[in-house]
Amino acid sequence: MTIEIEIPTQCPSCSSDLETVNSQLFCRSKDCPAQSTKKVEAFVKKMRIKGLGPASISKLGFVHPLEIYETHLQAYVEALGEKIGQKIFNEIENSKTTTFATFLSALSIPLIGDTASKKIGAKINSIEDLCKEKFLGYISVGPKALDNLFDYLSDNIDDVEQLEEYFTFLTVEVKNMEHQGNVCITGKLNDFSNRAKAKEFLEDYGYTITTGVSGKTDYLVCEDGSNSSKSKKAESLEIPIVTIASLIKET
Numbered sequence: 001m002t003i004e005i006e007i008p009t010q011c012p013s014c015s016s017d018l019e020t021v022n023s024q025l026f027c028r029s030k031d032c033p034a035q036s037t038k039k040v041e042a043f044v045k046k047m048r049i050k051g052l053g054p055a056s057i058s059k060l061g062f063v064h065p066l067e068i069y070e071t072h073l074q075a076y077v078e079a080l081g082e083k084i085g086q087k088i089f090n091e092i093e094n095s096k097t098t099t100f101a102t103f104l105s106a107l108s109i110p111l112i113g114d115t116a117s118k119k120i121g122a123k124i125n126s127i128e129d130l131c132k133e134k135f136l137g138y139i140s141v142g143p144k145a146l147d148n149l150f151d152y153l154s155d156n157i158d159d160v161e162q163l164e165e166y167f168t169f170l171t172v173e174v175k176n177m178e179h180q181g182n183v184c185i186t187g188k189l190n191d192f193s194n195r196a197k198a199k200e201f202l203e204d205y206g207y208t209i210t211t212g213v214s215g216k217t218d219y220l221v222c223e224d225g226s227n228s229s230k231s232k233k234a235e236s237l238e239i240p241i242v243t244i245a246s247l248i249k250e251t
Contacts, residue, residue: 036063046106111145181218
Protein backbone atom coordinates (compact mmCIF):
# COMPACT_ATOMS: atom_id res chain seq x y z
CA MET A 1 0.00 0.00 0.00
CA THR A 2 1.41 3.36 -1.05
CA ILE A 3 0.58 6.43 1.01
CA GLU A 4 0.91 9.74 -0.75
CA ILE A 5 2.38 12.40 1.50
CA GLU A 6 1.40 15.96 0.81
CA ILE A 7 4.41 18.25 0.99
CA PRO A 8 3.64 21.25 3.22
CA THR A 9 3.91 24.69 1.67
CA GLN A 10 3.65 26.76 4.83
CA CYS A 11 5.61 26.79 8.09
CA PRO A 12 3.62 25.10 10.87
CA SER A 13 4.96 27.65 13.35
CA CYS A 14 4.40 30.99 11.60
CA SER A 15 2.46 30.07 8.39
CA SER A 16 5.09 31.69 6.16
CA ASP A 17 5.77 30.15 2.75
CA LEU A 18 8.38 27.39 2.82
CA GLU A 19 11.36 27.27 0.45
CA THR A 20 12.64 23.98 -0.97
CA VAL A 21 16.43 23.60 -1.10
CA ASN A 22 17.94 20.22 -2.04
CA SER A 23 14.75 18.38 -1.09
CA GLN A 24 14.64 20.12 2.31
CA LEU A 25 12.06 22.67 3.44
CA PHE A 26 13.10 25.95 5.01
CA CYS A 27 11.18 28.79 6.61
CA ARG A 28 12.92 32.09 5.83
CA SER A 29 10.77 34.32 8.02
CA LYS A 30 12.84 36.34 10.48
CA ASP A 31 9.83 36.49 12.79
CA CYS A 32 9.27 32.72 13.00
CA PRO A 33 9.04 31.82 16.74
CA ALA A 34 10.36 28.29 16.13
CA GLN A 35 13.52 29.66 14.52
CA SER A 36 13.91 32.25 17.25
CA THR A 37 13.78 29.59 19.96
CA LYS A 38 16.35 27.44 18.15
CA LYS A 39 18.68 30.42 17.90
CA VAL A 40 18.38 30.96 21.66
CA GLU A 41 19.21 27.29 22.21
CA ALA A 42 22.22 27.59 19.88
CA PHE A 43 23.41 30.71 21.70
CA VAL A 44 23.14 28.99 25.08
CA LYS A 45 25.06 25.96 23.82
CA LYS A 46 27.85 28.08 22.35
CA MET A 47 28.13 30.17 25.53
CA ARG A 48 28.14 26.93 27.60
CA ILE A 49 25.36 28.01 29.95
CA LYS A 50 24.76 24.70 31.72
CA GLY A 51 21.22 23.78 32.73
CA LEU A 52 19.43 26.22 30.41
CA GLY A 53 18.06 23.62 28.02
CA PRO A 54 15.07 23.71 25.62
CA ALA A 55 12.53 22.94 28.38
CA SER A 56 13.79 25.79 30.59
CA ILE A 57 13.95 28.19 27.64
CA SER A 58 10.34 27.30 26.81
CA LYS A 59 9.22 27.88 30.41
CA LEU A 60 10.91 31.26 30.44
CA GLY A 61 9.47 32.15 27.02
CA PHE A 62 12.79 33.33 25.58
CA VAL A 63 12.85 34.09 21.83
CA HIS A 64 16.03 36.21 21.77
CA PRO A 65 19.43 35.78 23.52
CA LEU A 66 19.11 39.31 24.93
CA GLU A 67 16.29 38.10 27.20
CA ILE A 68 18.68 35.69 28.92
CA TYR A 69 20.67 38.60 30.34
CA GLU A 70 17.82 41.07 30.83
CA THR A 71 15.92 38.64 33.06
CA HIS A 72 16.42 39.06 36.82
CA LEU A 73 17.20 36.27 39.26
CA GLN A 74 13.70 36.30 40.74
CA ALA A 75 12.15 35.50 37.37
CA TYR A 76 14.45 32.46 36.98
CA VAL A 77 13.55 31.28 40.48
CA GLU A 78 9.81 31.71 39.89
CA ALA A 79 9.91 29.83 36.57
CA LEU A 80 12.38 27.07 37.45
CA GLY A 81 12.47 26.80 41.24
CA GLU A 82 14.92 28.30 43.69
CA LYS A 83 17.77 25.77 43.36
CA ILE A 84 17.74 25.40 39.58
CA GLY A 85 16.94 29.07 38.97
CA GLN A 86 19.88 30.22 41.12
CA LYS A 87 22.23 27.70 39.49
CA ILE A 88 21.32 28.79 35.96
CA PHE A 89 21.56 32.45 36.91
CA ASN A 90 25.10 31.83 38.19
CA GLU A 91 25.99 30.10 34.91
CA ILE A 92 24.67 33.11 33.00
CA GLU A 93 26.78 35.47 35.10
CA ASN A 94 29.87 33.35 34.40
CA SER A 95 29.17 33.42 30.67
CA LYS A 96 29.53 37.21 30.60
CA THR A 97 33.33 36.92 30.44
CA THR A 98 34.30 35.39 27.13
CA THR A 99 36.07 36.13 23.85
CA PHE A 100 34.58 38.29 21.12
CA ALA A 101 34.99 35.32 18.77
CA THR A 102 32.80 33.13 20.97
CA PHE A 103 30.17 35.86 21.22
CA LEU A 104 30.14 36.33 17.45
CA SER A 105 29.88 32.62 16.67
CA ALA A 106 26.94 32.31 19.10
CA LEU A 107 24.75 34.66 17.04
CA SER A 108 23.83 31.96 14.47
CA ILE A 109 24.94 34.00 11.46
CA PRO A 110 25.23 31.75 8.37
CA LEU A 111 28.90 30.97 7.52
CA ILE A 112 30.10 32.80 10.66
CA GLY A 113 30.98 29.75 12.73
CA ASP A 114 33.93 29.00 14.99
CA THR A 115 36.63 29.28 12.31
CA ALA A 116 35.44 32.54 10.77
CA SER A 117 34.73 34.05 14.19
CA LYS A 118 38.25 33.24 15.42
CA LYS A 119 39.76 34.89 12.34
CA ILE A 120 37.68 37.99 12.99
CA GLY A 121 38.36 37.91 16.74
CA ALA A 122 42.10 37.76 16.08
CA LYS A 123 41.95 41.38 14.88
CA ILE A 124 38.69 42.82 16.22
CA ASN A 125 37.30 42.88 19.76
CA SER A 126 33.96 44.71 19.56
CA ILE A 127 30.90 45.22 17.38
CA GLU A 128 31.83 48.89 17.08
CA ASP A 129 35.22 48.06 15.56
CA LEU A 130 33.66 45.39 13.37
CA CYS A 131 31.38 48.01 11.83
CA LYS A 132 34.26 50.38 11.04
CA GLU A 133 35.18 50.22 7.39
CA LYS A 134 38.90 50.60 8.12
CA PHE A 135 38.95 47.14 9.76
CA LEU A 136 37.52 45.27 6.77
CA GLY A 137 40.93 44.68 5.24
CA TYR A 138 41.98 42.72 8.33
CA ILE A 139 39.16 40.18 8.13
CA SER A 140 40.40 37.09 6.29
CA VAL A 141 37.06 35.38 5.63
CA GLY A 142 35.20 34.86 2.37
CA PRO A 143 33.02 37.50 0.68
CA LYS A 144 29.81 35.50 1.15
CA ALA A 145 30.47 35.14 4.88
CA LEU A 146 31.16 38.89 5.12
CA ASP A 147 27.94 39.65 3.24
CA ASN A 148 26.00 37.48 5.70
CA LEU A 149 27.74 39.12 8.65
CA PHE A 150 27.01 42.69 7.63
CA ASP A 151 23.49 41.91 6.44
CA TYR A 152 22.82 40.46 9.90
CA LEU A 153 24.32 43.46 11.67
CA SER A 154 22.36 45.84 9.44
CA ASP A 155 19.10 44.14 10.44
CA ASN A 156 19.93 43.51 14.11
CA ILE A 157 22.49 46.11 15.18
CA ASP A 158 20.46 47.57 18.06
CA ASP A 159 19.77 44.18 19.66
CA VAL A 160 23.38 43.01 19.16
CA GLU A 161 24.82 46.16 20.71
CA GLN A 162 22.47 45.85 23.70
CA LEU A 163 23.48 42.21 24.11
CA GLU A 164 27.17 43.08 23.86
CA GLU A 165 26.86 45.49 26.80
CA TYR A 166 26.45 42.53 29.15
CA PHE A 167 29.82 41.05 28.18
CA THR A 168 33.46 41.58 29.04
CA PHE A 169 35.61 40.35 26.20
CA LEU A 170 39.02 38.91 26.97
CA THR A 171 41.77 40.73 25.09
CA VAL A 172 43.36 38.50 22.49
CA GLU A 173 46.47 39.91 20.87
CA VAL A 174 47.46 37.20 18.44
CA LYS A 175 51.11 37.54 17.57
CA ASN A 176 51.46 34.30 15.67
CA MET A 177 48.58 32.08 14.63
CA GLU A 178 50.94 29.21 13.76
CA HIS A 179 50.95 26.19 16.03
CA GLN A 180 52.66 27.12 19.32
CA GLY A 181 52.59 23.72 20.99
CA ASN A 182 50.45 21.19 22.83
CA VAL A 183 49.08 22.22 26.22
CA CYS A 184 47.36 20.19 28.93
CA ILE A 185 45.43 21.89 31.76
CA THR A 186 45.01 20.62 35.32
CA GLY A 187 43.65 22.06 38.57
CA LYS A 188 41.81 25.29 39.28
CA LEU A 189 42.57 28.35 37.16
CA ASN A 190 43.29 31.90 38.29
CA ASP A 191 41.60 33.92 35.57
CA PHE A 192 39.02 31.58 34.01
CA SER A 193 35.83 30.15 35.51
CA ASN A 194 36.31 26.83 33.70
CA ARG A 195 38.71 24.98 31.40
CA ALA A 196 36.48 25.43 28.35
CA LYS A 197 37.00 29.20 28.45
CA ALA A 198 40.74 28.74 29.00
CA LYS A 199 40.85 26.34 26.05
CA GLU A 200 39.21 28.89 23.75
CA PHE A 201 41.60 31.60 24.92
CA LEU A 202 44.74 29.51 24.36
CA GLU A 203 43.54 28.27 20.98
CA ASP A 204 43.35 31.89 19.84
CA TYR A 205 47.08 32.07 20.54
CA GLY A 206 47.81 29.01 18.42
CA TYR A 207 47.99 26.34 21.15
CA THR A 208 46.41 22.90 20.87
CA ILE A 209 44.73 21.71 24.08
CA THR A 210 45.06 18.03 24.98
CA THR A 211 43.27 16.02 27.66
CA GLY A 212 46.31 14.14 28.92
CA VAL A 213 50.06 14.46 29.43
CA SER A 214 52.34 12.55 27.07
CA GLY A 215 55.67 12.83 25.35
CA LYS A 216 54.00 15.14 22.81
CA THR A 217 52.90 17.63 25.50
CA ASP A 218 54.89 20.88 25.43
CA TYR A 219 53.41 22.57 28.52
CA LEU A 220 51.25 21.70 31.50
CA VAL A 221 49.13 24.55 32.87
CA CYS A 222 48.83 24.14 36.64
CA GLU A 223 47.97 27.31 38.56
CA ASP A 224 46.86 25.98 41.95
CA GLY A 225 50.02 24.02 42.78
CA SER A 226 48.12 20.73 42.93
CA ASN A 227 50.16 17.55 43.04
CA SER A 228 47.96 15.73 40.53
CA SER A 229 48.84 12.69 38.45
CA LYS A 230 49.26 15.02 35.47
CA SER A 231 51.69 17.18 37.41
CA LYS A 232 53.72 14.15 38.48
CA LYS A 233 53.85 12.83 34.92
CA ALA A 234 54.86 16.24 33.57
CA GLU A 235 57.70 16.40 36.09
CA SER A 236 58.87 12.90 35.17
CA LEU A 237 58.92 13.88 31.48
CA GLU A 238 60.56 17.25 32.28
CA ILE A 239 57.63 19.12 30.73
CA PRO A 240 57.46 22.81 31.81
CA ILE A 241 54.66 23.53 34.31
CA VAL A 242 53.36 27.05 33.71
CA THR A 243 50.50 29.48 34.27
CA ILE A 244 48.42 30.78 31.38
CA ALA A 245 49.70 34.31 31.98
CA SER A 246 53.35 33.24 31.79
CA LEU A 247 52.68 31.09 28.74
CA ILE A 248 51.05 33.93 26.79
CA LYS A 249 53.79 36.34 27.85
CA GLU A 250 56.35 34.10 26.19
CA THR A 251 54.31 33.69 22.98
